[in-house]
Amino acid sequence: MPASTTRLLIDMYDAMLARLGPSGWWPAKSPFEVAVGAILTQNTNWSNVEKAIANLRLHDLLKPEQLRSARPEVVEECVRPSGFFRQKAKKLRNFLDFLDREQALDLKSLALLDTVELRVRLLAVNGIGPETADSILLYALDRPVFVVDAYTARICNRHGLVPEDVDYDALQDLFLSHLPERVEHYNEYHALLVRVGKQWCRKREPRCDGCPLRPFLPHSHLS
DNA sequence: GACCAGGCACATC
DNA sequence: GATGTGCATGGT
Numbered sequence A: 001m002p003a004s005t006t007r008l009l010i011d012m013y014d015a016m017l018a019r020l021g022p023s024g025w026w027p028a029k030s031p032f033e034v035a036v037g038a039i040l041t042q043n044t045n046w047s048n049v050e051k052a053i054a055n056l057r058l059h060d061l062l063k064p065e066q067l068r069s070a071r072p073e074v075v076e077e078c079v080r081p082s083g084f085f086r087q088k089a090k091k092l093r094n095f096l097d098f099l100d101r102e103q104a105l106d107l108k109s110l111a112l113l114d115t116v117e118l119r120v121r122l123l124a125v126n127g128i129g130p131e132t133a134d135s136i137l138l139y140a141l142d143r144p145v146f147v148v149d150a151y152t153a154r155i156c157n158r159h160g161l162v163p164e165d166v167d168y169d170a171l172q173d174l175f176l177s178h179l180p181e182r183v184e185h186y187n188e189y190h191a192l193l194v195r196v197g198k199q200w201c202r203k204r205e206p207r208c209d210g211c212p213l214r215p216f217l218p219h220s221h222l223s
Numbered sequence B: 001g002a003c004c005a006g007g008c009a010c011a012t013c
Numbered sequence C: 001g002a003t004g005t006g007c008a009t010g011g012t
Helices: A004-020 A031-040 A046-058 A064-069 A072-082 A085-101 A108-112 A115-123 A130-140 A150-158 A168-176 A183-200
Strands: none
Touching (some): A004 A183, A072 A085, A130 A168
């Protein structure tokens, strides 16, 4: 990988930030709510997650203790709008069991654990994969972890940086190995990629016109 | 009505 | 180890 990749990644970041402004991510009122949102947004439109979060808030279930003691059917009904609702209710339960095991229902006591160790333990929870774990680490716990996702892969692929079927770790390594380790920048970079992806880099109809990343597209993509 | 969305686990070969 | 499939709602 050429050293100029660093320059390219920074220029892309600057262009997105200049166009869109700061993202203020994660959109949540507490670290716990970040974690809940990270689970609920799996393969799901964020607007549907917002409905589910609103339902949970209405039932006062956005606190670990409350959610843990809620009846499963109630949780299922609350998260129904986010899709895969039975699975996601179970995943939330698994996450709460994890917090209970770690004696970290307040989430802050996890601060004692080293980031690598914490990531391993999160990944051991059934229902928490790499993106969800990294989202929790970065956006709820301020750990220097770069989150990548489907939009990141699509955008990077269209810019010739990675193959179409790039796996999570390789995609993450693209950023980790070329950018300085800064929580604030990791946070903003992923948020910007998602915002750009939603608006200009959809699967079916990429609307490259007006995309802040258009100047960085390989010549072959410009028609 | 098909396609898509800020994944993940599990079965099967 | 790679590949395929189920999970499910709501917007375009």
